[in-house]
Amino acid sequence: MKIMAIGAHPDDIELGCGGTLALFKKKGHEVYLLVLTSGEASGDPHVREKECAQSARTLCADKLFFGNLPDTKITDGIETIKQIEHFIDLIQPDIIFAHSYKDCHQDHRNSGMAAMSAARNSKKVLLYESPAALKDFIPQLFVDVTSTFDVKLKALEAFGSQASKVYFRGNNIDYKRAKFPHVSNASEGLARYRGFQAGVSLAEAFEVGKFLLEIEDNTKK
Numbered sequence: 001m002k003i004m005a006i007g008a009h010p011d012d013i014e015l016g017c018g019g020t021l022a023l024f025k026k027k028g029h030e031v032y033l034l035v036l037t038s039g040e041a042s043g044d045p046h047v048r049e050k051e052c053a054q055s056a057r058t059l060c061a062d063k064l065f066f067g068n069l070p071d072t073k074i075t076d077g078i079e080t081i082k083q084i085e086h087f088i089d090l091i092q093p094d095i096i097f098a099h100s101y102k103d104c105h106q107d108h109r110n111s112g113m114a115a116m117s118a119a120r121n122s123k124k125v126l127l128y129e130s131p132a133a134l135k136d137f138i139p140q141l142f143v144d145v146t147s148t149f150d151v152k153l154k155a156l157e158a159f160g161s162q163a164s165k166v167y168f169r170g171n172n173i174d175y176k177r178a179k180f181p182h183v184s185n186a187s188e189g190l191a192r193y194r195g196f197q198a199g200v201s202l203a204e205a206f207e208v209g210k211f212l213l214e215i216e217d218n219t220k221k
Contacts, residue, residue, distance in 0.1 A: 019145030
């Protein structure tokens with residue numbers, strides 16, 4: 001299968017579904033990443049793109065694409081929809097992962113809504129949660145990422161320029177004493193919580209944007 005993940009900024013995809021993407025690669029599927037901005041509002045865009053490329057290599061992604069939308073100014077309108085549509089047409093993915101629009105960051109929210117419009121002809125769209133997800137985010141689907149969570153952590157380590165952000169470092173006030181303490185705080189805590197809900201050790205959670213259930217024909221066996 002071909003898997004496509006869409007994020008508004010560098011690190012969004014890794015935070016939201018990095019373990020799931022690593023699991024798809026482990027199982028032999030193709031993984032493509034589309035990052036709509038260069039994250040210039042939160043640092044040097046060249047640095048952030050390099051970090052994103054390093055993270056993509058850690059995930060063994062087949063291809064990383066960058067859009068040309070302005071950071072903090074993504075809309076849910078035709079410009080964003082057409083950009084996402086272009087890459088959907090190019091990749092022809094079987095499953096699309098995108099931001100949940102139940103999110104307090106306008107770029108996340110708007111890119112999620114635009115992705116739903118752009119993927120109107122796609123069969124499966126799953127919406128991941130970000131650190132800015134609202135309490136209204138209610139997952140209906142869980143993925144056991146226990147076997148690939150270490151890959152997710154390694155991918156997140158690439159984003160050193162963002163290490164001081166609260167959503168990375170969590171409540172660790174001594175974050176400067178370790179190289180990447182943010183990884184084991186926010187990400188692992190959420191994965192353990194979602195894992196508890198799903199009945200596994202570590203999980204990533206998704207809302208179902210669209211899911212066409214295709215039932216195999218067993219009558220001829």
